[in-house]
Amino acid sequence: MASAWWPCLILALLSSLAASGFPRSPIRLLGKRSLPEGVANGIEVYSTKINSKVTSRFAHNVVTTRAINRADTAKEVSFDVELPKTAFITNFTLTIDGVTYPGNVKEKEVAKKQYEKAVSQGKTAGLVKASGRKLEKFTVSVTVAAGSKVTFELTYEELLKRHKGKYEMYLKVQPKQLVKHFEIEVDIFEPQGISMLDAEASFITNDLLGSTLTKSFSGKKGHVSFKPSLDQQRSCPTCTDSLLNGDFTITYDVNRESPGNVQIVNGYFVHFFAPQGLPVVPKNVAFVIDISGSMAGRKLEQTKEALLRILEDMKEEDYLNFILFSGDVSTWKEHLVQATPENLQEARTFVKSMEDKGMTxxxxxxxxxxxxxxxxxxxxxxxxxxxSIVIMLTDGDANVGESRPEKIQENVRNAIGGKFPLYNLGFGNNLNYNFLENMALENHGFARRIYEDSDADLQLQGFYEEVANPLLTGVEMEYPENAILDLTQNTYQHFYDGSEIVVAGRLVDEDMNSFKADVKGHGATNDLTFTEEVDMKEMEKALQERDYIFGNYIERLWAYLTIEQLLEKRKNAHGEEKENLTAWALDLSLKYHFVTPLTSMVVTKPEDNEDERAIADKPGEDAEATPVSPAMSYLTSYQPPQNPYYYVDGDPHFIIQIPEKDDALCFNIDEAPGTVLRLIQDPVTGLTVNGQIIGDKRGSPDSKTRKTYFGKLGIANAQMDFQVEVTTGKITLWNRAVPSTFSWLDTVTVTQDG
Structure with missing residues (x-):
């Protein structure tokens, strides 16, 4: 709904531009102003270090930044870290002039009340919010006196998941200025032995690769180091801005002498299971594809491109069909057909002919x-x-037929009956992602958001590759009866090639001499059983180097996995069951100091001689698509505007303030989605503003009129030869036909020469 505010924003912007004289000469994008080396706005960040320690896939990451205020007056210092969405923050400390202010994890409602009190006094807020596809952004600011030093330290942990045969650790590098001491150190310890290790960065040139990045592994240990000097950080030899802006990715895998591996430390165990070399189980796939009107254009074209690639990967033993839904439902064939060369060719023709129409x-x-x-x-x-598997792709919410999410969920659950998984793909942000996720989870699948971008087709194909090669079905992990407690999920409908199943639990008796684990599953040709037997004394010898990283990693891995699974279960639980799941997840979050959707981190820090509360919260996946509401206002600080401000949440589209009156004129234009409206045309400045309408997919099917919004705005100036296109996902600027694309998180300055 945020797009409904755009006309007011753009109109206000254009009015101010006209009043001040809009630049008419060619424009250029500017970086930061020339400042003393390594100092920005009086603040010198002299050290940034990312230290990661990984033991048995469990990563413990510490990000430390040190800065000094070189100015003659107090300055605000900000600390930004982008961390994986799957990670839990475990600690944050703030040290000013040698005094440390620690973070404490508290129940969210308790922390919220403390925080709202501080915000009402105009204090600065800590914030964690979604940032792109894989990351969440943690931001906190503090005012530092002239000449004072400040140290920020953020700790977070995550279990690295295996995808397509590799574990991936993803770090975002964005110091925003030159840093005298910049360093990334990653130590990996895998008792099974490391079979491969690689590291790469999107911002590292070939010249920097050999001199700044080192990577090595031998036996159980691996190491990655990235230490660019001040000169190596420069975007050019004479520049004072940094080229360190992008992704730093580490991938590795382990030796697999047997299908499984069990590790036991301090009364907790973890069982990793990833067999190799098994024949692929044939699959039967129902592709359920949304072809409603909102899929028109690039979305549908990208969907077609992805489906055509997927058809190339189908094996002749597989069966498939396409089910298309809009206001009604149609199918390619009456029943599933085998993926023979002839049928696949016919399927390609069918996919190419798909057209958008109707509702959802x-x-x-x-x-x-x-x-x-x-x-x-x-x-x-x-x-x-x-x-069998169902793969459903949609870009919106149901608005015809049965449109109640809870009823659709019930119908699907009853129809599947636990026999096969459902995978839901949500295309874009104009949908109820929580509904898609909950429905997939209770049917043994998962949901995945497909981002509206140039690589959406590759995202779709990438998802399919994860589930394209099932090696086992009906997987059951069995352990000694009466010997374990608090076991994490130990039954799975599928094991896919390149992935890994992880189960953890507590031992009843820490002094047991041996431990046995059995894994049973249905293969392509027969039923299989895999057995792992552990001699506790031999285990102790094998893990004697575990303190190379940190000793209680299995216990924390168990807690992490348990909380993650409890939070998933509670999404579809009700009544007493939901209360019990919530209470258990909350207790573990508080005990192990994890910032989860049930907890917040409170940091006491000095500001104006008073204590201030800074909050670190864990947003859900659907937070990306959810505008800030009063219920969420504690996440952000807010200052009322100086002048009267008008807006409407939904229709009407246009709000114009009446000159010399504290009032506004509102009117609406009812047009179909896809219509382009000319909002402004100024012959004097050469300025033109157009807006394209999109429909509200959440509208009631009984409603006679459908709410519409602006989904895209175009701003052009023929005299200056430039264009700007604004959507909910990105901002694209063309200067002399050369495009530059930015996200809403970017800060860009536009100016004129002369």
Whole structure:
């Protein structure tokens, strides 16, 4: 709904530009102003260090930044860190002139009340928010006296997941200025032994690669180091701005002498299971695709491109069908067909012919696909030893037919009956992602957001590659009866090639001599059982180097995994069950000092001789698409505007303040989605502003009128030869036909020569 505010924003912006004289000569983008080396706005960040220690896939990361105020007056210093969405913050400390102010994890409601009191006094806020596809951004600021030093230290932990045969650690590097001592140090300890290790950075040139980045591994240990000098950080030999701006990615894998590996430390165990070399189980796929009107244009074209690539990867033993839904439902074939060369060629023709139309009937589309899979099994149209999956792609919410999310969820749950998984792909932000995620989770699948970008087709294909090669179905992890407590999830519908199943738990008796784990599953040709037997004395010898990283990693890994799974379960729980799941997850979050959706971190810091509360919260995936509301206002600081400000949350679209009156004129234009309106045309300045309308996919099917919003704004000036295109996802500027694309997080200055 935030797009409904754009006309007011743009109109106000253009009015001020006209009043001040809009530049008419060619424009250019400016970086930071020339300042003393390593100092920006009086603040010198003289040290930034990222220290990561990984033991058995569990990563413990510490980000430390040190700065000094070189100015003659007090200055505000900001600390920004982008961390993975799957990570939990475990600590944050602030040290000013040698005095440390620690962070404490508290129940969210308790922390919220403390925080709101501080915000009402005009204090600065700590904030964690979604930042792009994989990251969340942690931001906190503090005022530092002239000549004083400040140290920020953020700690977070995560379990590295295995995708496509590799574990990936993702670090965002963005110091924003030259730093005298910049360093990334990563130490990896894997008891199974490291089989490969690589590191790369999107911002490192070939010249820097050899001299700044080192990586090595031998046996159980691996090491990565990145230490650019001050000169090596420069974006050019004479520049004072930094080229360190991008992604730093570390990938590795471990030796697998057996399908599984069990590790036991201090009464806790973890079991990693990733068999290799098994034949692929044939799969039966129902592709349920949204072709409603909002999928028109680039979205549908990218979907087609992805489906065509997926068809190239289908194996002849697989079966498939396409179910298309808009206001109604249609199918490619009446039933599933085998992926023979002839059928695949026909499928390509069908995919290329897909056209958008109508509204969004998710319920009937899913039920048709599920029914088709069930019927194929009942009528023996598919191989006995095959597995079925539903993949649903939509860019919005149901607005025709059964549109109540809870009823759709119930219908789908009953139709699937636990027999196969559902994977939901949400295209863009104009949808109820929580609904898609909850529905997928309770049907043994998961949801994935597909970002509206130039690589959306590759995102779709990348998802399919994760589930393209099932090696086992009906996987059960079994352990000695009465010997374990608090076991994490130990049954899985599928094991996919290149992934890994991780189970953790507590031992009843820490002094047991041996430990046995059995894994059972259905393979492509027969049922399989894998057994791991652990001699506790041999285990102790094998892990004697574990303190190379940190000793209680399995216990913390167990807590991390347990909390993660409890939070997933509570999404579809109700009543007493939900209360119990919430209470357990909260207790573990507080005990192990994890910032989760149930907790917040409170940091007491000095400001104006009073204590101030800074909050670190854990946003959910759907936070990206959710505008700030009163219920969420504690996440951000707010200052009322000086002048009267008018807005409408939804229609009407246009709000114009009446000159010399404390009032505004509001009016609406009812046009169909896709219509382009000319909002401003100024023959004197050559300025033109157009807006393209999009529809509200959350509208009621019984409503006679459909709410519409501006989804795209275009600003052009023929005299200056420039254009700006603004969408909810990005901002693109063309200067003399050369495009520059920015996210809403970027800060860019536009000026004129002369």
């Amino acid at each position: 009937n998710i319920n009937d589309g899913l039920l048709r696909g599920i029914s088709m899979l069930n019927k194929a099994r009942e009528e023996h149209r598919i191989p006995e030893r095959s597995t």
